[in-house]
Amino acid sequence: MGRPQVVLGVSGGIAAYKACELLRRLTESGHEVRVVPTESALHFVGEATWSALSGNPVPTRVWDDVHQVPHVRIGQHADLVVVAPATADLLARAAHGLADDLLTNTLLTARCPVVFAPAMHTEMWEHPATQDNVATLRRRGAVVIEPAVGRLTGADTGKGRLPEPAEIYEVCRRVLARGGALPRDLAGRHVVISAGGTREPLDPVRYLGNRSSGKQGYALARTAVARGARVTLVAANTGLPDPAGADVLTAGTADQLREAVLKAAADADVVVMAAAVADFRPAAYATGKIKKRDGEEPAPIPLVRNPDILAELSANRPRAGQLVVGFAAETDDVLANGRAKLARKGCDLLVVNEVGERKVFGAEENEAVVLGADGSETPVPHGPKEALADRVWDLVTARLG
Numbered sequence: 001m002g003r004p005q006v007v008l009g010v011s012g013g014i015a016a017y018k019a020c021e022l023l024r025r026l027t028e029s030g031h032e033v034r035v036v037p038t039e040s041a042l043h044f045v046g047e048a049t050w051s052a053l054s055g056n057p058v059p060t061r062v063w064d065d066v067h068q069v070p071h072v073r074i075g076q077h078a079d080l081v082v083v084a085p086a087t088a089d090l091l092a093r094a095a096h097g098l099a100d101d102l103l104t105n106t107l108l109t110a111r112c113p114v115v116f117a118p119a120m121h122t123e124m125w126e127h128p129a130t131q132d133n134v135a136t137l138r139r140r141g142a143v144v145i146e147p148a149v150g151r152l153t154g155a156d157t158g159k160g161r162l163p164e165p166a167e168i169y170e171v172c173r174r175v176l177a178r179g180g181a182l183p184r185d186l187a188g189r190h191v192v193i194s195a196g197g198t199r200e201p202l203d204p205v206r207y208l209g210n211r212s213s214g215k216q217g218y219a220l221a222r223t224a225v226a227r228g229a230r231v232t233l234v235a236a237n238t239g240l241p242d243p244a245g246a247d248v249l250t251a252g253t254a255d256q257l258r259e260a261v262l263k264a265a266a267d268a269d270v271v272v273m274a275a276a277v278a279d280f281r282p283a284a285y286a287t288g289k290i291k292k293r294d295g296e297e298p299a300p301i302p303l304v305r306n307p308d309i310l311a312e313l314s315a316n317r318p319r320a321g322q323l324v325v326g327f328a329a330e331t332d333d334v335l336a337n338g339r340a341k342l343a344r345k346g347c348d349l350l351v352v353n354e355v356g357e358r359k360v361f362g363a364e365e366n367e368a369v370v371l372g373a374d375g376s377e378t379p380v381p382h383g384p385k386e387a388l389a390d391r392v393w394d395l396v397t398a399r400l401g
């Protein structure tokens with residue numbers, strides 16, 4: 001099989017410069033990319049940049065190289081079309097099936113999955129015309145990523161920022177792997193996900209922490225957004241870019257995580273505790289840095305238990321029918337320990353994986369068994385963390401009723 005053929009459509013927004021980073025990620029990961037900028041995109045980033053970064057000629061007009069029928073060929077040969085940034089105007093033209101430039105012709109001839117990454121001012125994004133166009137494109141099977149919230153061109157901030165190129169790239173990778181859009185079976189649901197690892201401070205410079213990267217929790221957030229959920233992600237010390245379309249709250253310690261998760265869980269349909277929460281914290285916090293003293297052994301550090309958030313959530317569900325999912329990292333007797341933990345915590349599903357120094361933590365891939373309180377046991381083979389996340393959502397939607 002040849003390299004996957006990706007068409008990167010770029011429409012005329014200031015965020016066009018960020019598409020250069022997306023292009024670089026796509027080419028470096030082995031995709032063959034044709035860039036199709038609109039006339040207005042070329043006001044922001046010129047043809048030479050797109051050509052040099054993609055290693056391919058850059059057709060810009062329907063009338064270039066007419067003998068090769070580019071307005072039909074480019075779309076026909078694509079495995080994926082991604083438009084980033086997608087302006088309000090481009091979304092409108094795509095939704096209405098216009099074909100007044102090479103990019104919209106390409107969108108009409110493409111039979112592969114299509115991803116739009118919108119970027120525009122908040123007012124334009126929220127306008128009913130744009131919202132209707134987005135709904136139309138989604139109904140036809142296109143993936144329209146929710147814009148990020150943050151600084152827009154000029155001094156204003158709000159929803160409408162182009163998601164980070166790394167985020168758009170991840171969506172493209174997943175859509176390509178699946179060969180199409182995901183089902184929107186979590187539409188109308190609120191899901192709360194914790195991710196990362198808590199840090200329990202000893203003094204102003206030191207903490208007790210763990211190796212959790214947060215990648216599995218972020219994969220759960222991304223996949224839930226793609227399946228239509230409203231997502232609140234409570235992130236503990238991850239340093240990862242915010243998943244597009246999720247509301248991200250941050251927490252440092254187990255206590256802060258507990259407060260944020262319990263508050264968000266009040267109206268949630270599902271809570272997934274993917275964060276590695278410290279079981280213990282130092283009994284005392286030294287307000288000044290703990291000093292070493294010549295000739296003295298270090299004093300032992302007394303620990304106290306942290307609240308078990310998963311057990312607390314499972315025992316006191318704020319909403320009838322709320323589903324609670326836990327994670328368990330085990331080093332030995334994985335299944336037996338997992339079953340015992342599921343019973344102890346009282347959650348509905350427990351994702352159990354085997355960990356070691358080089359296994360899972362920080363990796364892009366994972367392997368697990370999902371145990372159900374109903375006795376079910378679903379093995380998920382080694383694969384991307386998104387694949388495990390999607391399996392978890394499959395099991396959740398089957399139980400949501």
Ligand code: C5P
Binds near residue numbers: 276277310327329
């Ligand atoms: O008991 P253990 O730490 O192995 O349990 C792991 C699961 O419990 C994870 O889902 C984790 O998020 C959750 N947990 C918690 N509060 C704690 C410890 C773990 O919610 N204090």
